Amino acid sequence: MCGVARNVRFTEWDVAEGITVPYGGLPPYHRFQMTYDFSLAGLDDIPGILALQEMNLPDSGGILSVRLTPDWFKDAILEKSVIVGRCESKVVGYVVGSSLAASAHVPIIQAMLRVFPPAPGCYLYGPICVAETERGKGLASAMFGELRARLSGRPAILFIRADNASSLQAHRKMGMQELGTFTNNGVLYVALTYTS
Numbered sequence: 001m002c003g004v005a006r007n008v009r010f011t012e013w014d015v016a017e018g019i020t021v022p023y024g025g026l027p028p029y030h031r032f033q034m035t036y037d038f039s040l041a042g043l044d045d046i047p048g049i050l051a052l053q054e055m056n057l058p059d060s061g062g063i064l065s066v067r068l069t070p071d072w073f074k075d076a077i078l079e080k081s082v083i084v085g086r087c088e089s090k091v092v093g094y095v096v097g098s099s100l101a102a103s104a105h106v107p108i109i110q111a112m113l114r115v116f117p118p119a120p121g122c123y124l125y126g127p128i129c130v131a132e133t134e135r136g137k138g139l140a141s142a143m144f145g146e147l148r149a150r151l152s153g154r155p156a157i158l159f160i161r162a163d164n165a166s167s168l169q170a171h172r173k174m175g176m177q178e179l180g181t182f183t184n185n186g187v188l189y190v191a192l193t194y195t196s
């Protein structure tokens with residue numbers, strides 16, 4: 001089990017360091033070690049990224065807007081544009097920070113850029129996705145921190161579906177600022193920017 005270092009209260013049977021123990025076998029509070037790692041994605045991460053993407057597309061009840069192909073991820077990884085979060089070698093999150101040119105053919109990107117022309121040097125942030133079991137633990141913020149360190153000083157532009165409250169909240173908390181709204185295929189989106 002991966003966890004961000006914090007005190008966790010055991011209320012029932014739980015797992016610590018790979019061993020299942022009954023409540024009472026450990027003190028009620030137990031400190032987990034930080035066991036996620038965040039780094040540039042490698043080509044070996046593509047299957048994990050695609051699996052996570054698939055689970056979060058509308059066909060599977062998710063909210064991601066665009067299905068990106070294996071070749072698109074391959075190119076993005078070779079351009080060092082993808083950060084992954086892993087837990088015990090399994091991909092549990094990814095975020096892309098790519099050139100606007102790489103997504104110039106994507107209709108939703110075109111729709112956003114028509115309304116909100118990008119600042120010079122701007123990169124496109126997203127998509128971002130965290131495995132459902134790992135949400136709310138700060139992974140999105142941690143992956144953005146890693147991305148920002150690599151693209152320091154450059155402004156970012158991104159969009160979030162207007163009804164994706166958790167993503168809007170997560171990105172506001174990261175310091176992203178709302179530019180306004182636009183529509184694509186009748187769906188309302190919020191455009192945001194990040195300037196360091």
Ligand SMILES: CC(C)(COP(=O)(O)OP(=O)(O)OC[C@H]1O[C@@H](n2cnc3c(N)ncnc32)[C@H](O)[C@@H]1OP(=O)(O)O)[C@@H](O)C(=O)NCCC(=O)NCCS
Pocket residue numbers: 056063064126127128129130131134135136137138139140141142159160161164165166167169170171173
């Ligand atoms: C959006 C997403 C990437 C956020 O990832 P995450 O790792 O859970 O985000 P974080 O843990 O860094 O969250 C930081 C803040 O976001 C807010 N937040 C996260 N989940 C939330 C939820 N379900 N409801 C409301 N706010 C939420 C909180 O303010 C949280 O800070 P707090 O825990 O200190 O209150 C993740 O929910 C996800 O992958 N969703 C499915 C795919 C998706 O929507 N991608 C984004 C498309 S634009």
